Amino acid sequence: GQQLNQSPQSMFIQEGEDVSMNCTSSSIFNTWLWYKQEPGEGPVLLIALYKAGELTSNGRLTAQFGITRKDSFLNISASIPSDVGIYFCAGQLGANNDMRFGAGTRLTVKP
Amino acid sequence: ETGVTQTPRHLVMGMTNKKSLKCEQHLGHNAMYWYKQSAKKPLELMFVYNFKEQTENNSVPSRFSPECPNSSHLFLHLHTLQPEDSALYLCASSQGGGLAKNIQYFGAGTRLSVL
Numbered sequence: 001g002q003q004l005n006q007s008p009q010s011m012f013i014q015e016g017e018d019v020s021m022n023c024t025s026s027s028i029f030n031t032w033l034w035y036k037q038e039p040g041e042g043p044v045l046l047i048a049l050y051k052a053g054e055l056t057s058n059g060r061l062t063a064q065f066g067i068t069r070k071d072s073f074l075n076i077s078a079s080i081p082s083d084v085g086i087y088f089c090a091g092q093l094g095a096n097n098d099m100r101f102g103a104g105t106r107l108t109v110k111p
Numbered sequence: 112e113t114g115v116t117q118t119p120r121h122l123v124m125g126m127t128n129k130k131s132l133k134c135e136q137h138l139g140h141n142a143m144y145w146y147k148q149s150a151k152k153p154l155e156l157m158f159v160y161n162f163k164e165q166t167e168n169n170s171v172p173s174r175f176s177p178e179c180p181n182s183s184h185l186f187l188h189l190h191t192l193q194p195e196d197s198a199l200y201l202c203a204s205s206q207g208g209g210l211a212k213n214i215q216y217f218g219a220g221t222r223l224s225v226l
Contacts, residue, residue, distance in 0.1 A: 004153070033214065042201050042217030043154075044113065088154070092213060098167075099215060101154040 003027075006089050006102030013079055014110050021087060021105040022073040029091030029100075032065050032072040037104070038085040046087075047074070079109050114138040117202050117218035124192065125226050132187040132221045134202030141207040143185040144215060145177060148199040160185060161207055192225045199223070 006023045013019060023032070031050055035043035047058050049065035049072060056063055062075045072091075076083055089102040115136045124130050136143065145157040159167035160179040174196075176188040185202055199222050203215040 009151075031213075035217075040219065042113065042115070042117075042203075042219045045214060045216065048214055099156070099213075103151060103153045 004089060004091055004100050004102040006105055008105055009103070010106040010108070012108045012110065015079060015081060017079055019076040019079055019083070019107060020073060021089075022071060023089030023091070023102050024071040025091060025100075026070065027091075027093070028069040029093055030069070031092035032063070033090040033092070033099075034061075034063050034072070034074045035088045035090060036085045037088065043088055076107075079107075081109050081111055083107060084109050113216045113218065115202060115204055115216055115218035117200075117221050119221060120219065121222045121224075123224045123226065124189070126192060126194070128192075129188070129190040131189065132200055132202075132223075134185040134187075134204075134218055136183055136185075136202075136204040136216075136218075138204055138216060139206075140204040140216075141182050142205045142213075143179060143182070144203040144205075145175075145185065145187050146201040146203065148201055148220070154201065158187075189223075192223075194225050197223055197225045 004025050033048050034046045037043040047063040052069050053067045054065040060077045086104040086106050088104045090099050092099045118133045141162050143160045147155045157171045158177045163179050174191050178186040199220045201220045202218040205213050205215045
């Protein structure tokens with residue numbers, strides 16, 4: 001199936017630092033999504049990308065849909081303690097309901 | 112609040128028990144999903160319902176039995192579970208249809224422990 005490789009698995013950073021994580025696949029996706037999951041909660045959508053090369057921002061978050069359609073990255077600028085959580089990428093192939101998820105990047109921000 | 116409500120939030124059950132998980136969405140969506148989330152693993156899709164019809168069953172053991180009485184409600188009936196079934200069970204819903212409408216919104220999950 002379409003497996004997603006998400007890296008890094010975990011990150012420990014200092015407050016104020018920038019963060020970058022990415023997702024790659026051996027298969028093409030037509031939609032890339034980034035979710036954040038905080039302890040005791042379900043994943044919450046951060047950014048959705050629909051076109052190859054698309055660059056979209058949501059506050060301090062920026063995500064890009066790779067031009068090969070096989071990868072995406074998420075950047076967080078000037079991290080703050082509430083950025084702590086697990087960030088998941090997800091790829092959607094077609095107009096059906098299939099979505100594939102990465103294993104997540106666990107972010108820890110030290111004040 | 113994502114518009115998808117799951118109950119209970121926590122459940123502890125023995126291997127011989129029968130219990131049910133409930134999911135309700137207030138988003139007017141037509142598709143609903145059950146996922147299993149285990150530590151350090153990608154979300155595993157279990158079941159998909161579109162307009163109350165099951166459209167996907169990802170080789171899930173029969174001890175998990177879904178039920179979708181209408182587009183707003185989804186249940187997961189559990190019986191004779193195994194300890195390895197302990198996980199966070201997430202429900203999601205989406206509008207269905209074309210790509211732009213298929214973003215999934217998740218509930219907070221039910222943390223299940225099987226003893």
